[in-house]
Amino acid sequence: xxxxxxxxxIPRRDRRAERREATRAEILVAAWGLVHERGLAELSLRDLxxxxxxxxxxxxxxxxxxxxxxxxxxxxxxxxxLRRMEAARDSGADAEDRFRRAASTMIDxxxxxxxxxxxxxLRSLPGFQPSPAAYEPAVQVLQIARDGLAxxxxxxxxxxxxxxxxxxxxxxxxxxxxxxxxRWRKLLDDLIDMYLAFARPPAPRKRGxx
Amino acid sequence: xxxxxxxxxIPRRDRRAERREATRAEILVAAWGLVHERGLAELSLRDLxxxxxxxxxxxxxxxxxxxxxxxxxxxxxxxxxLRRMEAARDSGADAEDRFRRAASTMIDxxxxxxxxxxxxxLRSLPGFQPSPAAYEPAVQVLQIARDGLAxxxxxxxxxxxxxxxxxxxxxxxxxxxxxxxxRWRKLLDDLIDMYLAFARPPAPRKRGxx
DNA sequence: GTCTATATGTGGATAGAC
DNA sequence: GTCTATCCACATATAGAC
Numbered sequence: 001x002x003x004x005x006x007x008x009x010i011p012r013r014d015r016r017a018e019r020r021e022a023t024r025a026e027i028l029v030a031a032w033g034l035v036h037e038r039g040l041a042e043l044s045l046r047d048l049x050x051x052x053x054x055x056x057x058x059x060x061x062x063x064x065x066x067x068x069x070x071x072x073x074x075x076x077x078x079x080x081x082l083r084r085m086e087a088a089r090d091s092g093a094d095a096e097d098r099f100r101r102a103a104s105t106m107i108d109x110x111x112x113x114x115x116x117x118x119x120x121x122l123r124s125l126p127g128f129q130p131s132p133a134a135y136e137p138a139v140q141v142l143q144i145a146r147d148g149l150a151x152x153x154x155x156x157x158x159x160x161x162x163x164x165x166x167x168x169x170x171x172x173x174x175x176x177x178x179x180x181x182x183r184w185r186k187l188l189d190d191l192i193d194m195y196l197a198f199a200r201p202p203a204p205r206k207r208g209x210x
Numbered sequence: 211x212x213x214x215x216x217x218x219x220i221p222r223r224d225r226r227a228e229r230r231e232a233t234r235a236e237i238l239v240a241a242w243g244l245v246h247e248r249g250l251a252e253l254s255l256r257d258l259x260x261x262x263x264x265x266x267x268x269x270x271x272x273x274x275x276x277x278x279x280x281x282x283x284x285x286x287x288x289x290x291x292l293r294r295m296e297a298a299r300d301s302g303a304d305a306e307d308r309f310r311r312a313a314s315t316m317i318d319x320x321x322x323x324x325x326x327x328x329x330x331x332l333r334s335l336p337g338f339q340p341s342p343a344a345y346e347p348a349v350q351v352l353q354i355a356r357d358g359l360a361x362x363x364x365x366x367x368x369x370x371x372x373x374x375x376x377x378x379x380x381x382x383x384x385x386x387x388x389x390x391x392x393r394w395r396k397l398l399d400d401l402i403d404m405y406l407a408f409a410r411p412p413a414p415r416k417r418g419x420x
Numbered sequence: 421g422t423c424t425a426t427a428t429g430t431g432g433a434t435a436g437a438c
Numbered sequence: 439g440t441c442t443a444t445c446c447a448c449a450t451a452t453a454g455a456c
Contacts, residue, residue: 124334
């Protein structure tokens with residue numbers, strides 16, 4: 001069945017497929033560059049083609065549409081976020097420490113790249129909807145947040161919603177009003193204190209304590 | 211100086227200017243309609259011209275660019291918000307009641323019109339920056355929030371930032387994940403409780419109280 | 421796989437006639 | 439003020455040469 005009569009079970013490098021993947025990756029790097037220079041919505045296939053040394057039409061050999069490029073960028077960004085959130089989850093002295101590290105990781109990820117955050121966290125591209133495959137890492141990120149809160153005894157779904165809304169509010173204010181600054185970023189510890197005081201169940205009072 | 215020899219000091223209806231203003235208003239009504247039907251970024255001058263019965267190019271007699279139309283819509287939306295926030299400020303039994311009413315007014319204003327909120331509260335239109343004149347009512351809205359918090363004894367600027375970030379986070383989550391629903395909207399009371407418990411200075415302990 | 425060439429449709433914007 | 443005509447930029451797509 002395989003060209004050349006090779007059995008399909010023998011693994012073999014497919015140089016053609018490798019080259020193709022490398023070019024796809026190269027296109028994505030160039031796309032991130034353009035997006036950072038000119039803005040998320042200002043990405044044009046003509047500019048992108050020029051950046052990687054081909055005509056705009058030739059990009060269709062690698063991505064079936066402009067949205068497919070955004071989709072690949074969306075997935076790439078979400079995978080990077082998941083990687084960092086997993087690392088934050090697997091570090092830290094205790095549950096509260098892990099929770100605080102996770103929150104810092106999340107907000108720093110968002111603030112370090114405004115255009116990426118616009119793609120991942122706002123729905124601002126006309127007509128763009130991420131594919132389920134591209135969205136899947138985001139589901140895992142949310143699960144990590146849920147698990148982290150459960151470790152602290154916070155299990156009501158409403159309290160998870162309150163948490164994600166508060167953190168994303170802080171993040172979006174920082175990005176919208178003062179990208180690159182820290183006016184809102186430095187309120188994260190206050191937010192965590194405020195939230196935990198409200199959401200965490202009171203420690204059971206033991207006789208003899210205090 | 212004035213055509214017809216009239217002294218400039220005698221006020222006179224300028225029918226031409228009135229007609230022009232009426233047409234401008236008509237264009238804005240049509241623009242809001244299109245924006246609600248197809249999305250904020252999908253507004254096109256061709257469609258807009260057709261809606262008001264003229265060619266797209268003729269719109270340039272009333273607005274100098276597409277951005278100028280967005281700018282007028284931005285100002286209109288902000289004026290309406292200011293009007294409602296002033297009404298909320300001038301009602302209510304006590305300071306906390308006014309604060310809670312103001313918060314409800316704000317979030318309901320945002321949720322009732324997602325496209326308007328996208329224009330006013332997100333920076334999602336490529337290249338669009340509101341003019342200072344259009345932005346001015348928003349400054350007054352913020353001042354109302356500042357005054358309301360001061361009435362409650364909350365004066366640190368950081369605590370105002372924490373408040374605006376939290377409310378806008380709740381709002382944006384509702385709009386992004388479930389427009390028309392109330393999953394996040396119904397958390398507003400919790401948010402207010404959480405915030406006031408954290409931000410409001412403790413009541414001074416008086417001897418003989420309790 | 422990439423190119424040239426070509427086409428359609430959409431969009432913002434300007435010039436000049438009336 | 440409104441029109442026609444025109445321009446430019448862009449996304450999208452196809453055909454065929456190399």
